[in-house]
Amino acid sequence: MTGDQVGERRLSIGAAIREAIIEEMQRDERVFLIGEDIGIPGGFGGAFGVYLGLPEIFGRDRIIDTPISEKAIAGAAVGAAMMGMRPIPDLQYSDFVFECMDEIVNQAAKMRYMSGGRIRVPLVLRLPVGASNRGAQHGQSPESYFIHVPGLKVVCPSDAYHAKGIMKAAIRDDDPVLVFEHKLLYGSKGRESAGGLDLTAHVPEEEYVVPLGQAVVKRAGTDVTIVATHLVLYRCLAAAEILAEEGIECEVIDPLSLLPLDVETIYASVDRTGRLVIAHEDTLTGGWGAELAARVVGERFDSLRAPIVRIAGHDVPLPVAPALEEAVIPSIDRIADQVRALVAARR
Amino acid sequence: MNEPVDVSGLDADHARLLYRGLVRLRRFEDRVYQLFLKGELPGTVHQYQGQEAVAVGVCDALEPGDWITSTHRPHGHALAKGVSMRGAMAELYGKATGCCGGKGGSMHLGDPDVGMVPAIAIVAGGVSIVSGMGLAFKLQGSGQVAACFFGEGATNEGAFHEGVNFAAVQRLPIVYVCENNLYGASTAYHLTTLVPDVVDRVAAYGIPAVSVDGMDVVAMREATAEARERAAGGGGPTLIEAKTYRFAGHSRGDARKYREREEEDAWRDLDPLTRLRDAVVSRDPSEAGRLDAVEAEVEAELEDAVTFARESPEPDAAEAFTGVYADAFPVPSMRGGIL
Ligand SMILES: Cc1ncc(C[n+]2csc(CCOP(=O)(O)OP(=O)(O)O)c2C)c(N)n1
Numbered sequence: 001m002t003g004d005q006v007g008e009r010r011l012s013i014g015a016a017i018r019e020a021i022i023e024e025m026q027r028d029e030r031v032f033l034i035g036e037d038i039g040i041p042g043g044f045g046g047a048f049g050v051y052l053g054l055p056e057i058f059g060r061d062r063i064i065d066t067p068i069s070e071k072a073i074a075g076a077a078v079g080a081a082m083m084g085m086r087p088i089p090d091l092q093y094s095d096f097v098f099e100c101m102d103e104i105v106n107q108a109a110k111m112r113y114m115s116g117g118r119i120r121v122p123l124v125l126r127l128p129v130g131a132s133n134r135g136a137q138h139g140q141s142p143e144s145y146f147i148h149v150p151g152l153k154v155v156c157p158s159d160a161y162h163a164k165g166i167m168k169a170a171i172r173d174d175d176p177v178l179v180f181e182h183k184l185l186y187g188s189k190g191r192e193s194a195g196g197l198d199l200t201a202h203v204p205e206e207e208y209v210v211p212l213g214q215a216v217v218k219r220a221g222t223d224v225t226i227v228a229t230h231l232v233l234y235r236c237l238a239a240a241e242i243l244a245e246e247g248i249e250c251e252v253i254d255p256l257s258l259l260p261l262d263v264e265t266i267y268a269s270v271d272r273t274g275r276l277v278i279a280h281e282d283t284l285t286g287g288w289g290a291e292l293a294a295r296v297v298g299e300r301f302d303s304l305r306a307p308i309v310r311i312a313g314h315d316v317p318l319p320v321a322p323a324l325e326e327a328v329i330p331s332i333d334r335i336a337d338q339v340r341a342l343v344a345a346r347r
Numbered sequence: 348m349n350e351p352v353d354v355s356g357l358d359a360d361h362a363r364l365l366y367r368g369l370v371r372l373r374r375f376e377d378r379v380y381q382l383f384l385k386g387e388l389p390g391t392v393h394q395y396q397g398q399e400a401v402a403v404g405v406c407d408a409l410e411p412g413d414w415i416t417s418t419h420r421p422h423g424h425a426l427a428k429g430v431s432m433r434g435a436m437a438e439l440y441g442k443a444t445g446c447c448g449g450k451g452g453s454m455h456l457g458d459p460d461v462g463m464v465p466a467i468a469i470v471a472g473g474v475s476i477v478s479g480m481g482l483a484f485k486l487q488g489s490g491q492v493a494a495c496f497f498g499e500g501a502t503n504e505g506a507f508h509e510g511v512n513f514a515a516v517q518r519l520p521i522v523y524v525c526e527n528n529l530y531g532a533s534t535a536y537h538l539t540t541l542v543p544d545v546v547d548r549v550a551a552y553g554i555p556a557v558s559v560d561g562m563d564v565v566a567m568r569e570a571t572a573e574a575r576e577r578a579a580g581g582g583g584p585t586l587i588e589a590k591t592y593r594f595a596g597h598s599r600g601d602a603r604k605y606r607e608r609e610e611e612d613a614w615r616d617l618d619p620l621t622r623l624r625d626a627v628v629s630r631d632p633s634e635a636g637r638l639d640a641v642e643a644e645v646e647a648e649l650e651d652a653v654t655f656a657r658e659s660p661e662p663d664a665a666e667a668f669t670g671v672y673a674d675a676f677p678v679p680s681m682r683g684g685i686l
Contacts (some may be wrong), residue, residue: 068503099505323661
């Protein structure tokens, strides 16, 4: 499944994630939600409306509204998970995860190991990322901080089909899973930013689960492999369309999960194309692209016909002005130019 | 709460100055709302209508060298502390002439020239940092004071408790201004704590805490003057809990379905602009015309600010890469032809 099948049941990512949560809450009564502004009657259903309608189905005992206390939320989630529950904590924007780094990094990630494998922390922390003219404290993409932490799993769904499936897998997972979702991909509002591409996907009626650690080939191609996530993935797909008209065929891969990372799919593609571009909105230095590049160089050096190119958010805090924000995060033009230059440098 | 505003301690000029302050904040926000709906402003806005008496009263009692920290809802704080209307409006437009050059935007308005650090959009983020500002003033013996604005929702963050406790024990020159508008986003404060009055929680840290009618600009001014004097004199921090209400939604697009319309109406009856105006005019009916003139002047100032913002240039894209560090070295991602 590429997540692009044509079908009559097209959902946005937000709706798909809501379905996944509903199904898993129905399936397993240990699953519960805890966070800020998630279930208040007449409220927002979470900062992005993903939980709207859930209190009516499950009641406010399983949709627990909290004070603005990220440490309390994350701490309660870790503690409840250790005692046999399956919490889904919510902190609104991913930028606020820094308020509870201790609970995530020192506690959730390490309990299993410190206990000699006897304690588990099955929680799913949803973390909305992405620039949307809200500036330096409401637009970061902090996923790369967390792939540095042994004991955490990190996923980045970018389409509704996979978002639903991997959310279900994450909820069933016995380890802490951080799910990074891009704000502009929730509904259809981000369409323009994504180069006009349709952001809904066919989500079948039947139940399915998408396991962690399986990349998705979104577009097949022979000249260059592009690995990208979130909004930038769509911009890469839009760039690939443009480049195809010029005779450059891009293979575009959505890694879907960063930890565990499906390197085999990526290696196999690089073996065929000999060129690799890695693109993400998160800043360049120390971003997940650096880790992937190092792996490919270490294990597929002989397949590479050219240096690996990373296209990332620039190493600056996010500015709010549209004119500045667009200069910082990878644009379709920047991606197309970089790929063109890479392919032109024939070796 | 609905007692008449006591203007007996104010001369007519001062009363007019406070009225101007309130009107500036209200008209600015009403206009921003329209501009936002028209699609002229990027991002989001958190508005201040209803709470004007807090910012205006507090900032009127501060000295020019004092500093403030602010929140995700900073428009009122910024204007009251002296950020120019042009600079604030242009910043909301994301223009090069904005008070932060278009980098900060609505949630980070600020201007060091008038003693305002960029507003901090992390709830309670200012409460830990303001301790350091106060510490610096104390170490420097400068006599300056820092006022720290935050909402009641922020008092549930660990940063609030750590920050206030530390400032208390160090006797730092800080005035905490908690704007208790009853709701943090959609969540009513009483659902989040068993102690609905912030003054009661703060008592535990051993500092003075006063509950003030936050719809009364004169009461806010007086409470701040007293707290400021204590702070500057080495008496340590004070917390002012301003009982207030935001008339608008939490942010744009909030239909306020979690509040009763009766509750909103009751608070609208306490409108800080009307209350000050009524008090001033009942003391001296001839003031009515002068207050009208103030309103007209504010209207002109606002019109000028909007025109200025609209006509200002977008920031140059290259500006995105400046000001990350003190040194002029290129940001790492700009090296080696990565761009
Ligand atoms: C650490 C953190 N958590 C959550 C948020 C999201 N958020 C923004 S404003 C807000 C409500 C704040 O309420 P309050 O502090 O009472 O201020 P008010 O909005 O009433 O001015 C929330 C939850 C945030 N910005 N920062």
